[in-house]
Amino acid sequence: MPRNKPVTSVGDTVFAGVARTAALAIMLALAGVFVFLFIEGFPGLSAPTDVYRPAEDFLSYVGPLVFGTIWAALVALIIAVPFAIGIALFISHYAPARLAVPIAYVIDLLAAVPSVVYGLWGGLALAQALKPVLVWLDTHLGFIPLFVGPASVTGRTMLTAAIVLAIMIVPIVTAISREIFAQTPRLHEEAAMALGATRWEMIRLAVFPYARSGVISAVMLGLGRALGETMAVAMVLSATQVVTLNLISDTNPATIASNIASNYKEASPDRQAVLIATGLVLFAVTFAVNFAARMVIARGERKIAR
Amino acid sequence: MTTTPIEPELTGIAAGLAAPRLPRIAVILTAVLALAVSGLLALLLGWGIIALLVVAVILFDIGLPVWSRIVEGARYAADRLTTCLVYTSFLVVLVPLVWLIGLVLKNGLSAISVEFLTYSMRGVVGEGGGIYHALMGTLLVTLATAIISVPIGIFAAIYLVEYGKGNRLARTTTFLVDVMTGIPSIVAGLFALSLFVIIFGPAIRIGFAGSVALSLLMIPTVVRSTEEMLRLVPSDLREASYALGISKWRTIVKVVLPTAVGGIVTGVVLAISRVIGETAPLLVVAGATDSVNMNLFSGRMMTLPVYIFQQYSQPGIVPHDGGDPPGYARAWGAALVLIVLVMLLNLIARIIGKIFAPKTDRRR
Numbered sequence: 001m002p003r004n005k006p007v008t009s010v011g012d013t014v015f016a017g018v019a020r021t022a023a024l025a026i027m028l029a030l031a032g033v034f035v036f037l038f039i040e041g042f043p044g045l046s047a048p049t050d051v052y053r054p055a056e057d058f059l060s061y062v063g064p065l066v067f068g069t070i071w072a073a074l075v076a077l078i079i080a081v082p083f084a085i086g087i088a089l090f091i092s093h094y095a096p097a098r099l100a101v102p103i104a105y106v107i108d109l110l111a112a113v114p115s116v117v118y119g120l121w122g123g124l125a126l127a128q129a130l131k132p133v134l135v136w137l138d139t140h141l142g143f144i145p146l147f148v149g150p151a152s153v154t155g156r157t158m159l160t161a162a163i164v165l166a167i168m169i170v171p172i173v174t175a176i177s178r179e180i181f182a183q184t185p186r187l188h189e190e191a192a193m194a195l196g197a198t199r200w201e202m203i204r205l206a207v208f209p210y211a212r213s214g215v216i217s218a219v220m221l222g223l224g225r226a227l228g229e230t231m232a233v234a235m236v237l238s239a240t241q242v243v244t245l246n247l248i249s250d251t252n253p254a255t256i257a258s259n260i261a262s263n264y265k266e267a268s269p270d271r272q273a274v275l276i277a278t279g280l281v282l283f284a285v286t287f288a289v290n291f292a293a294r295m296v297i298a299r300g301e302r303k304i305a306r
Numbered sequence: 307m308t309t310t311p312i313e314p315e316l317t318g319i320a321a322g323l324a325a326p327r328l329p330r331i332a333v334i335l336t337a338v339l340a341l342a343v344s345g346l347l348a349l350l351l352g353w354g355i356i357a358l359l360v361v362a363v364i365l366f367d368i369g370l371p372v373w374s375r376i377v378e379g380a381r382y383a384a385d386r387l388t389t390c391l392v393y394t395s396f397l398v399v400l401v402p403l404v405w406l407i408g409l410v411l412k413n414g415l416s417a418i419s420v421e422f423l424t425y426s427m428r429g430v431v432g433e434g435g436g437i438y439h440a441l442m443g444t445l446l447v448t449l450a451t452a453i454i455s456v457p458i459g460i461f462a463a464i465y466l467v468e469y470g471k472g473n474r475l476a477r478t479t480t481f482l483v484d485v486m487t488g489i490p491s492i493v494a495g496l497f498a499l500s501l502f503v504i505i506f507g508p509a510i511r512i513g514f515a516g517s518v519a520l521s522l523l524m525i526p527t528v529v530r531s532t533e534e535m536l537r538l539v540p541s542d543l544r545e546a547s548y549a550l551g552i553s554k555w556r557t558i559v560k561v562v563l564p565t566a567v568g569g570i571v572t573g574v575v576l577a578i579s580r581v582i583g584e585t586a587p588l589l590v591v592a593g594a595t596d597s598v599n600m601n602l603f604s605g606r607m608m609t610l611p612v613y614i615f616q617q618y619s620q621p622g623i624v625p626h627d628g629g630d631p632p633g634y635a636r637a638w639g640a641a642l643v644l645i646v647l648v649m650l651l652n653l654i655a656r657i658i659g660k661i662f663a664p665k666t667d668r669r670r
Contacts, residue, residue: 015555019469022461023479026529029522030482033489033497040500086395094392103396110403112648114583116611117641120618121406124634167402198385221488228490230586231611235618257492257586264590269508272499279496283489290488 033283041280044273051270054241062278067243068253069282072158072233073226075247076165081219083166084173091174092181093203104178111171119235122164127155127236134159134248145245152250154238159247161236165229169222176221180214181207213296220293224286227255234258256282326377336373340365367394407645414642417635423643427596427608432622433632437640439598440613443513444647447592447609448582450517450602451524456574458521459528466529467536468558486526494522495587502591511593513607519587524577531573535566568662572655579651583644585611610644613637 045058055061091104131153138151188206197205239254239262254262260275344361347353353361367390375383425436462479470476498519502510539562547557563570593606594616614637621633 009553009555011555012553015558016469019461019465020475022458023465023470023475025458026462026479026482026486026525029525030486032501033493033522036497036500036504037493040496040503083395083399086392087399090392090396094389095396106403107399110399112579112652113406114585114611114644114648116583116585116614117406117410117645120614120637120641121402121409123618125405125409126402167399170399198381200385200388201381203388224488228488228492230490230492231615235615257490260492260496261586261589272503272508276496276500279493283493286488286490286493287485290485294484 037276037280037283041273041276043270044275044277047270047274051268051274058274058277061241061274062256062281064241064243064253065256065259065278066281066285068239069227069255069257069285071245071253072162072165072255073223075158075162076169076226077219077223079162080166080169080173080222084170084218084222085177085215087170087174088177088181089203089207091178093199093207104175107171107174110167111175115168115229115231116235118164118168119231119233122160122232122236123156126164127157127160129155130157130160130163131155137248146247148246148249150250151248154250156236156238156252157248157250158237158252161233161252162247164232164236165226168229168232169226172225173218173222176218177211177215180211180218184210213299217293217297220289220296224289224293227286227289228257228282230257230261234261325379325382327382328374328377332373333370336370337362337366340369363394363397367391410638410642410645413635413638417639418642422636422639426598428598430596432625435636437610437613437636437643439595440608440610440640441643442598442600443592443607444582444610444644446600446602447513447516447520447588447607448578450514451520451581452574452578454517454521455524455528455577459525459574459577460532460570462525463529463532463536464558466533468554468562483526483529486522487530489522491519491523491584492586492590494519495590497522498587498591511591511606512604513592513599513602513609516588516592516607516609517602519591520581520584523584523587524581527577527580528574531577532566532570535569535573536562538569539565568659571662572659575651575655575658579648579655582651583611583648585615588612589615610640610647614640614644 047058049056052058052061055064087107091100091107095103131151134151134155134157137147141147184207188210189202192202192206233255234257237252237254237258238250239258240251242251242253244251244253256278260279263271263275340362343365344358347361348355348358367387370390371383371387374386378386421434422436423441424438425434426439427435428439462483466476466479470479498515501518502512502515543561543565544557547561548554552560588609589612592609592612594612595606595608599605599607617633617637617640621631621637624631
C-alpha cells in the first residue's frame with residue numbers, strides 16, 4: 001500500500017517538542033530577566049530621598065555611576081585596542097606559521113583567567129607597582145587634566161582599574177580581529193606584494209580596508225565586556241560618588257557593576273531596589289553597545305557579499 | 307667543487323639597481339646596541355632590571371626604524387617601525403600574563419597545604435583555615451549549573467539546526483542568544499536575586515539561585531558551540547539515514563549527535579570553565595559563609611571566587627611583626643586552586659577535541 005504521509009512516530013513528536021521547549025525556555029528566561037528586574041527595580045526609581053544617600057534622587061545617584069562605568073571602559077579600550085590589533089596582526093601576518101597557533105592559545109589563556117584573580121592581582125600587585133609611575137605622571141604630566149593628582153598613595157586608581165580591564169578585553173578583541181585579518185583574500189595581499197608594497201603597505205592597502213567593520217565590531221564587543229565587568233573594578237577601586245576625569249588620585253567614581261557588588265550586603269529592601277534599578281540601566285547600556293556591534297557586523301557582511 | 311665566479315661588473319650593476327637594504331645582522335646589532343646603551347644607563351643611574359629592559363625595547367623600537375630611514379628610505383622605515391611595534395605589543399601583553407601566573411604560583415604554593423584543602427573557615431580567627439567549604443560549594447553550584455544549562459543549550463541548538471531552519475522562533479532564539487551573551491554577569495546575578503526574592507522573600511540566599519544565575523551565562527555559550535558543531539555535520543549523513551527509513555529523531559540521536567559529540571563536549575567543558583570563575587552573580591545571590599554547606603537549596607553557600615573576594619576585602623588583622631594580613635595568603639591559595647581548575651577544564655576540552663575530531667576520517 002503506498003503511503004503519502006511522511007513517516008512520523010511518537011518519538012519524533014516528543015523529541016521535536018522537547019527541542020522547541022528548550023528554544024522557548026531561552027526566550028522565557030530572557031523575558032524573565034526583563035520582567036523580574038523591572039518588578040524588583042521599579043520601586044528603586046522613586047524611593048524616599050534618604051535611600052539615595054549621598055545623592056538625592058535616582059538620576060543624581062546613577063549619574064556618577066554611569067559616568068564611571070563609561071569612563072573606565074573607555075580608558076581601558078584606549079589602552080587595549082592598539083595592543084589587541086598589534087597582537088592580532090602578529091598572529092595573522094607576522095609570527096612564523098609554526099608559532100602562530102601556540103601564541104593564539106597563550107592569548108586565549110588571558111581570557112580563561114577568572115576576573116576575581118585579575119582583581120586580586122590588580123589590587124595587590126599592580127597597584128603597588130604603579131605607585132612610582134603615578135608619582136611620575138603627577139610631577140611630569142600634571143598639567144594634563146587626566147593626571148592632575150595628587151597621586152594616590154595606595155595605587156588603587158582609575159588608571160590601575162583601567163589597565164586591569166584592558167588586559168581582560170585584549171583577548172576578546174584579539175580573537176575576533178585575528179580571525180578577520182586572516183580572512184583577507186589571499187589574492188588582494190599577493191597583488192599588493194606584487195606591486196612592490198612592503199608588508200606594512202600591504203596590510204594598510206589590503207588587510208585594513210577589508211577588516212574595518214569586523215575590527216570595529218570586535219572593539220565594541222570588548223567595550224560591552226568592559227562595561228559589565230564587576231570584580232576587577234570593585235577590588236581595585238575605592239570608590240566615592242564623584243565625577244572626575246582624574247586618573248591617578250584616590251577619589252574615583254565607581255562603576256555601576258562595582259557599586260552593586262560592594263553595596264549588596266548592607267542592602268535594605270529599599271536600597272536593594274535601587275541597586276537592581278542601576279543594574280537595569282547597566283543592562284540597557286550594554287545591550288545598546290552590543291546591538292550596535294551586531295549592526296556593524298551585519299552591515300559589513302552585506303558589503304562583503306555584494 | 308668549483309663555482310663560476312660572478313663578473314664583478316654584473317654585481318656592480320645589480321647593486322646599483324636594487325635599493326640599498328640593511329644587512330641581515332642589523333636587527334641583532336640594534337638589539338645588542340640598545341641593550342648595551344640601556345645597560346650602561348642602568349649602571350650609571352642605578353635602575354632596576356625592569357627599567358633596563360623597558361628602555362632597551364624603546365631604544366630598539368626607535369633605533370632600527372631610524373637606521374632604516376637613513377639607509378633604506380621612508381617606506382621601509384615605516385615597515386620596520388610597524389614590525390617593531392607589533393612584536394613589542396605582543397611582548398608587552400605577555401608581561402601581565404607571566405607576572406600574574408608567576409605571582410599566583412609563588413604565593414599560592416606557599417599557602418596550599420593539606421589543612422588548607424580540607425578545612426573550612428568555621429571559627430577561624432587569624433591564620434589557618436582553608437577552602438574546603440568553598441571548593442565544595444563551587445563544585446556543587448557548577449554541577450547544578452551544568453545540569454540546568456547543558457540540556458537546554460543542546461536541545462535549543464538541535465531545534466535551531468534540525469527543526470527551526472530559519473522560521474520565526476529560530477530567528478528570535480538566535481537573536482536572544484546573541485543578547486544573552488552580552489548580559490553582564492552581575493545583571494544575571496540580580497535577575498536570579500529578583501526571581502528568588504519574589505518567590506521566597508527578601509532574605510533568600512541559596513546556592514541554587516547562583517546556579518540559575520550562572521545558567522543564564524552558560525546557556526548561550528553552549529547553544530553557540532553546539533549549533534556550530536551540528537552545522538558541520540554533512541547533510542549527506544542525515545539523508546543517508548532518512549533514505550534507510552529512519553525517523554528524524556532517531557537520525558538526530560544515532561547519526562547527527564554521535565558525529566558531533568566531540569565538538570559538543572569540548573564546547574560544554576569550555577563553557578563550564580568559563581562560569582566556574584564567575585564571581586559577581588554568586589556574590590549577590592549565593593552569599594558567603596564560613597562553614598560547609600552541602601545543600602544547594604538551603605542556606606548561604608561559599609564558592610571559590612567569592613572566597614577569594616572575601617579574603618581579599620576582609621583580610622584580617624596585620625600580624626604584629628608586620629607583613630600581609632592572613633587573608634591575602636588564603637586568597638592567593640584559593641586563586642591558585644581556581645586557576646588550576648580552569649586550566650584543567652581547558653586541557654580536558656582540548657584533549658576531548660583531539661580524541662574525537664578525526665573520528666570520521668579514522669574509520670574509513
